[in-house]
Amino acid sequence: MAKQFMKGCEAVAEAAVLGGCRFFAGYPITPQNEIPEYMSSRLPEAGGIFIQGESEVASVNMVYGAASTGTRAMTSSSSPGISLKTEGISYLSGAKLPALIVNVSRGGPGLGSIQPAQSDYLQSTKALGHGGHRLLVFAPYTLQEAVDIAYDAFEYAERDRSPVMILMDGCLGSIMEMVDLPPMKELSNQNTQGWKVGYDGVKRGARMITSIYPEAGLESNNKNSAAMYKKWQEEDVKVEEFMLDDAEYVVVAYGIAARVAKQAIMQLRGQGCKIGLIRPITLYPFPKKSFEKLNYNNIKAFIDIEMTIPAQMYDDIDLLVRGRAPIFEYGRSGGILLDDDGVTDAIKKVTGGQA
Amino acid sequence: MNKVDIVSKYCKGCGYCINFCPKKLLKMGNERNMKGHFFPYIEQVEKCIGCQNCVTICPEGAIEFYKEAQDNG
């Protein structure tokens, strides 16, 4: 393990390369610019291919092409760019192609702000394009977590033959932290040799990568996907449950918001407040069990803290709490960052009964 | 002597071969293939000059062409 002081965007890019990424296509958009910038020199060094596409639309389709040859391919962007890529993401899912998509999100909607925000939760977890496909969506809250997730992202993608998303935000993308970098993975094509196109020295039947099928074929693909999403729910949920055993108040937060919330929780715990945190690390599949196993006799309230207004995770929490406790939300938006005092005051309003 | 063989199952009755045969040897038949298309037949194949216009213009590649093997005796 090599310790290195790195910037978020660069750390996730490096981890992807160490995890086997050998193709990147992307387009400039703040705040993710350091990912293509880093990849433009790092990937060729690692024997990979870097292309700056003419648009996000072209870039995600270049990833589609590279992925169809069994190459570990990745793209990154920020909010508006991800919107442009959702057609391509739908095609990647429909064509059963593995890929890594990183979104370093910013204020929205529209051109929004180039400052950080968490305004893409709904897009990422409900509809990254038409057709009803879902992606494994990981939300790291430290650079080490981002590195570990990016390092193994392609294992998930190739296992499921599906694109995978890492949802960061402009803060995580820009801060610098010490990270432990894992070793460079040995590449093997045993996951992809059964379906990838391109002659490999052995004459075989023709192969097809496509997302258009006769109706019965498409339905059967969709049934397989439905089963896969169920399996994700059972086996791939990642969540941090922090100080929940005796909690009367439960904060729900992910990514950078969870980091800020944790400070406030520890401070309030110091003042005798029984408060804990559910921190989804996979936003999809959502950590349902963490809510189901709570003892609702003790729970006085939930506080959904996100760097977006209105809160976008609210409905998913509401679905699980089912009215057994009130749910409050607190957030900043438009690129304004959450801060300790703001979060602490918001929680105190709830615990003090004035919310 | 040349031989033109129309593989009728591929034909869609577009009529190109009939139009482009310089010797006008192809005629539309009144039999239908499996897909319901009429397909042409060749008359007086001995007049065929082997230009292969029919072979080239056929969008379906339905016309096979044979040539007398050179007598290399």
Add this chain to the structure above:
Amino acid sequence: MMEKIYSRPNCIVPMQSGYCPGCLHSTATKIIAEVIDELGQGHNVINVLPVGCSSMGLLYWKIDMVGSAHGRAPAVATGIKRSRPDSLVFTYQGDGDLAAIGLAEILSAANRGEKFTVIFANNSTYGMTGGQMAPTTLIGQKSTTSKKGRDAETAGHPIKMCELIKELAAPVFVARYTLNNPQNIRKAKQGIKKAFQYQLDGKGFSFVELLTNCPTNWGVEPLDSLKYMEENTMKYFEQKVFKDEEESK
């Protein structure tokens, strides 16, 4: 004893194509398949298919194929060729796919000098979707979205892709052919063969435009569609080799 001189190329399936009777997409597919067979590349070729009538190639070709989103074939092909430089990669696109929604993709791929071949079937209509006006629809030519004929005032002029692409520095072969009669089909086939050979030699980006027809959406008999091409399409779109790196040396 009769020696077989010609029979259908073996890198297409032994079934009728999905194209309409007399449709030159079928002819284009046939001559590309013949070239692939003649170059012995059937095992090494990857065809990137667009969205449009030519998507029916998915059911017709017996080679590796990658279906791309509408207009994105050159981007998909970029990802493929960069990852598999030894594969023979080509896109086969219609005018809506290439010259409308995919204009940025084709010009950028050409400008980057991506080392694959683009074959562009220009039949001045959107065939699969029922005959709407395309970027290449001629002035005065009727379509379901230009019922009184294309009006330059509101819809501009038919776009000349070869003339655009030949201006770029990187492309090594840019040519337009027409498939309206046997002689021109043979010329087109030689052009495609040269484009593929340049690719196999790693020379660079090649672009072959083929003037084709659409009997169904032009509302004419197949033979009349060829006549329409001669009297209209072929008058507006000049057939020639616009750029050939070999010749210019």
